[in-house]
Amino acid sequence: MSVIPREEWDKYPDIEITLNVNGKDYKVKVKPYERLLDVLRYKLGFTGVKEGCGRGECGACVVLMDGKLVPSCLVLAVRANGSKVLTVEGLAPEGKLHAIQKALLDTYAVQCGFCFPGVILAIKALLDRNPNPTDEEIKDALSGQLCRCGSYLRFIKAVKLAAQYIREGKEYFDESGARG
Amino acid sequence: MVICIPRFNVYIPKDVSDALNALSQRKDLIPMGGGSDLLVLIRNGIVKADTVLDLWPLRKELAYIKREDGTVRIGALTTVSELCESDLIKDVRYAGLADVCKKFSTPFIRNIATVGGNVGAAHPLSDIALMLLVLNGKVKLLSKNGEREVNIAKFFKGKRRTVRNHDEIIAEVSFTETPHNSSTAFIKFDRRWGHAMGYVLVGAYMQLRDNIIEDVRIAFDSTGNPYPERVWTTEEFLKGKEFSDELIKQALNNVLPKEMKRITDYRASAEYRLDLSKVLLRRALLKIKSRIEGGG
Numbered sequence: 001m002s003v004i005p006r007e008e009w010d011k012y013p014d015i016e017i018t019l020n021v022n023g024k025d026y027k028v029k030v031k032p033y034e035r036l037l038d039v040l041r042y043k044l045g046f047t048g049v050k051e052g053c054g055r056g057e058c059g060a061c062v063v064l065m066d067g068k069l070v071p072s073c074l075v076l077a078v079r080a081n082g083s084k085v086l087t088v089e090g091l092a093p094e095g096k097l098h099a100i101q102k103a104l105l106d107t108y109a110v111q112c113g114f115c116f117p118g119v120i121l122a123i124k125a126l127l128d129r130n131p132n133p134t135d136e137e138i139k140d141a142l143s144g145q146l147c148r149c150g151s152y153l154r155f156i157k158a159v160k161l162a163a164q165y166i167r168e169g170k171e172y173f174d175e176s177g178a179r180g
Numbered sequence: 181m182v183i184c185i186p187r188f189n190v191y192i193p194k195d196v197s198d199a200l201n202a203l204s205q206r207k208d209l210i211p212m213g214g215g216s217d218l219l220v221l222i223r224n225g226i227v228k229a230d231t232v233l234d235l236w237p238l239r240k241e242l243a244y245i246k247r248e249d250g251t252v253r254i255g256a257l258t259t260v261s262e263l264c265e266s267d268l269i270k271d272v273r274y275a276g277l278a279d280v281c282k283k284f285s286t287p288f289i290r291n292i293a294t295v296g297g298n299v300g301a302a303h304p305l306s307d308i309a310l311m312l313l314v315l316n317g318k319v320k321l322l323s324k325n326g327e328r329e330v331n332i333a334k335f336f337k338g339k340r341r342t343v344r345n346h347d348e349i350i351a352e353v354s355f356t357e358t359p360h361n362s363s364t365a366f367i368k369f370d371r372r373w374g375h376a377m378g379y380v381l382v383g384a385y386m387q388l389r390d391n392i393i394e395d396v397r398i399a400f401d402s403t404g405n406p407y408p409e410r411v412w413t414t415e416e417f418l419k420g421k422e423f424s425d426e427l428i429k430q431a432l433n434n435v436l437p438k439e440m441k442r443i444t445d446y447r448a449s450a451e452y453r454l455d456l457s458k459v460l461l462r463r464a465l466l467k468i469k470s471r472i473e474g475g476g
Binding site for chain 1: 185186187188189190192214215216219220223224234236261282285286287288289291292373374375
């Protein structure tokens with residue numbers, strides 16, 4: 001990591017932005033070039049936001065910003081000013097699992113798990129607008145989420161299971177009851 | 181903590197006139213729409229940015245889809261997902277735009293990528309620019325000194341180069357509503373679904389009356405130059421003739437190869453691309469025919 005000369009550091013002013021992350025308001029000083037990813041991960045400590053490729057290809061860094069799935073590596077922090085962000089940490093209350101997480105565990109889709117924060121949020125974005133998706137719709141919705149372990153077919157099973165859980169009104173599960 | 185990413189400043193304009201003022205005064209501003217292209221270019225060191233002009237705050241003025249007086253107007257900062265959820269693409273005449281939506285990158289990129297950005301990026305694989313070419317679209321450029329409209333066929337100058345001057349922003353793309361006996365189609369061929377770039381992209385517009393081709397416009401991702409272009413000679417050959425397998429075969433074998441030069445790169449060879457162009461154009465025209473006849 002190179003050392004930045006003082007005068008160059010001063011060239012870029014600190015900008016104060018407000019963010020609502022997982023229901024809690026934060027005021028944070030950011031540099032203009034910083035991405036939402038940097039702020040969430042390194043300044044606010046939401047390490048569920050993963051940096052994969054850093055160029056919008058892998059889908060590991062996606063978050064829900066104002067209800068829309070966006071790659072946080074391609075959204076400047078200053079642009080996210082004033083918006084509501086949901087990361088995987090905010091999906092279920094402390095000690096609980098969301099139906100999507102439970103379904104992924106139940107279908108044994110988890111291998112290394114690096115892509116999971118992105119996959120879970122992509123599934124959430126899909127189920128929020130379409131509670132009963134077809135195989136084709138699931139494939140399209142998850143087309144940007146790269147999983148190098150190759151759990152893709154289990155994702156499809158998991159989405160259907162999660163949709164079933166949510167339809168049955170079972171949105172949260174106890175963490176202790178989870179298989180995995 | 182120091183994060184090692186390229187450093188630049190961001191200018192956040194209050195409204196359109198503020199953005200245009202800033203552009204006319206400062207030569208170092210680079211306008212950015214969604215950022216899905218520019219931020220990657222900056223990260224890869226291809227574009228050296230000192231200050232980026234973030235156009236996102238102008239979305240309150242420049243994000244819309246309007247259909248009035250026989251013209252469809254799409255604000256440059258309309259995101260691709262807004263276009264894909266609009267009623268416009270449900271119209272069978274613009275089914276080609278619905279084809280674009282199905283294969284446009286990935287859902288999360290569609291949420292930030294903008295229509296104006298897709299046109300302004302001037303990349304050969306700009307899906308929306310390709311569809312605008314076959315819809316005979318226009319690009320509206322705004323500057324401090326006024327506005328001008330450029331036909332999209334004259335908008336591109338080279339790879340990532342357009343006729344847009346430094347002090348201008350793309351404000352709107354528009355096209356005239358097409359007649360009811362017409363439709364469009366778009367085909368992108370790639371091995372994968374998400375993030376598909378396409379070995380070959382083809383967009384086509386056709387107007388049929390009693391099986392006679394009244395008007396036809398065809399565009400490919402590249403016909404020799406590194407930007408999307410129409411195949412004028414093939415269009416002229418098809419115009420006014422009766423739609424038949426024999427006619428299309430002639431156009432594909434005798435006319436199209438003469439005006440199309442393809443390149444070989446790590447993704448596909450020139451021969452394969454040319455062959456694929458023929459196959460996809462045939463499929464696109466048949467698709468349009470069935471759409472006009474109500475087959476979907």
